[in-house]
Amino acid sequence: MTAARDRREQLRRDLVGARERGELALVWQPIVSLADHRVTGVEALLRWQHPLYGDVPPDEFLPVAERAGLVVELQRWVLHTATAAAVALPGHGVELKLGVNVSAQHLAAGTLVGDVTSALRASGLSPERLVVEITESALMGEHVADDVTALRLMGVHLALDDFGRGSSSLPGLGRLPVDIIKLDRALLSRVDRDPYTRAVCEAVVALGTVLHIDVVAEGVETASQLGVLSALGCGFAQGFLLSRPVGLVGLTQLLDAHDGRLWPGLVGRVEAS
Numbered sequence: 001m002t003a004a005r006d007r008r009e010q011l012r013r014d015l016v017g018a019r020e021r022g023e024l025a026l027v028w029q030p031i032v033s034l035a036d037h038r039v040t041g042v043e044a045l046l047r048w049q050h051p052l053y054g055d056v057p058p059d060e061f062l063p064v065a066e067r068a069g070l071v072v073e074l075q076r077w078v079l080h081t082a083t084a085a086a087v088a089l090p091g092h093g094v095e096l097k098l099g100v101n102v103s104a105q106h107l108a109a110g111t112l113v114g115d116v117t118s119a120l121r122a123s124g125l126s127p128e129r130l131v132v133e134i135t136e137s138a139l140m141g142e143h144v145a146d147d148v149t150a151l152r153l154m155g156v157h158l159a160l161d162d163f164g165r166g167s168s169s170l171p172g173l174g175r176l177p178v179d180i181i182k183l184d185r186a187l188l189s190r191v192d193r194d195p196y197t198r199a200v201c202e203a204v205v206a207l208g209t210v211l212h213i214d215v216v217a218e219g220v221e222t223a224s225q226l227g228v229l230s231a232l233g234c235g236f237a238q239g240f241l242l243s244r245p246v247g248l249v250g251l252t253q254l255l256d257a258h259d260g261r262l263w264p265g266l267v268g269r270v271e272a273s
C-alpha cells in the first residue's frame with residue numbers, strides 16, 4: 001500500500017509540467033467501416049512517457065490528474081494538439097472524423113464549449129469532423145445540457161463512450177443527445193460466447209438503426225468478435241485486431257498504404273514492408 005501511495009504521489013507531482021517537458025504525446029487508433037473497410041475516423045489517445053516509470057497507462061495517470069485538478073488542462077491540450085494534427089491527415093476521399101475524450105470534470109468546469117471553439121478556430125478543422133466522446137454518467141451531470149446543445153449547434157458530433165460498462169441503460173439510449181454509441185470492450189469480450197451479451201449488442205445496433213445513430217464496437221481483439229459484430233449489422237469497429245494505437249507518422253503510412261482501407265492482418269504486413 002505504501003509503495004502504491006508513493007507512486008501516486010510521485011505521479012501527481014511529476015504530472016505538473018509533464019507537457020512542457022515533452023513527456024506527453026498523442027497516439028491514434030483508426031475506426032473502420034465494416035461495410036467497405038474504409039477508415040472513417042481516428043480516436044486521439046493521450047500517453048505519458050515518465051522519465052522514471054516509463055509508459056504510464058492512462059487508466060493510472062488520468063485518475064491522478066482528476067484528483068489533482070489537472071485533467072481539464074490536459075484535455076484542453078489534447079483538443080488543440082489533436083485538431084491541429086487531424087487537419088493534415090490523408091483521408092483518401094473520406095473526411096476523417098476525430099474522436100477526443102472529455103471527462104465529467106471538464107464538463108462541470110463550464111469551459112468545454114470555449115475550449116472546443118478555440119481549438120477548432122486555431123486549427124481550421126471543420127466542426128463536423130470533431131467527435132466529443134463522453135460517458136453516460138458525465139452526460140447526466142448538472143448543467144451539461146446547455147453545453148451539449150451548444151456543441152451540437154456548432155456541428156460537433158457527440159459519442160456516448162463506454163456503453164455496456166457499469167450501469168448503462170438500453171431504454172435510456174433514445175433520450176440521450178448523441179450521434180454515436182461506442183460499445184465498451186468489456187461487453188465485446190463476451191459477444192462471441194455469451195448469448196445475453198450478443199442480444200444486448202444486437203439490440204443496441206437495432207436501436208441505432210432506428211434512431212440514425214452510428215454504432216462503433218470499441219476494443220475488438222479477435223476475428224470471432226468481428227464476425228459476430230458484422231453479422232449483427234454493427235457499422236464500425238475499432239481495436240487491436242485492426243490496429244493498435246500508432247503515432248502520427250505510422251497512422252499516415254497506414255492510411256496511405258491501401259488507399260485508406262484497413263482489415264484484420266493488414267497492419268503487420270504494412271509494418272513489415
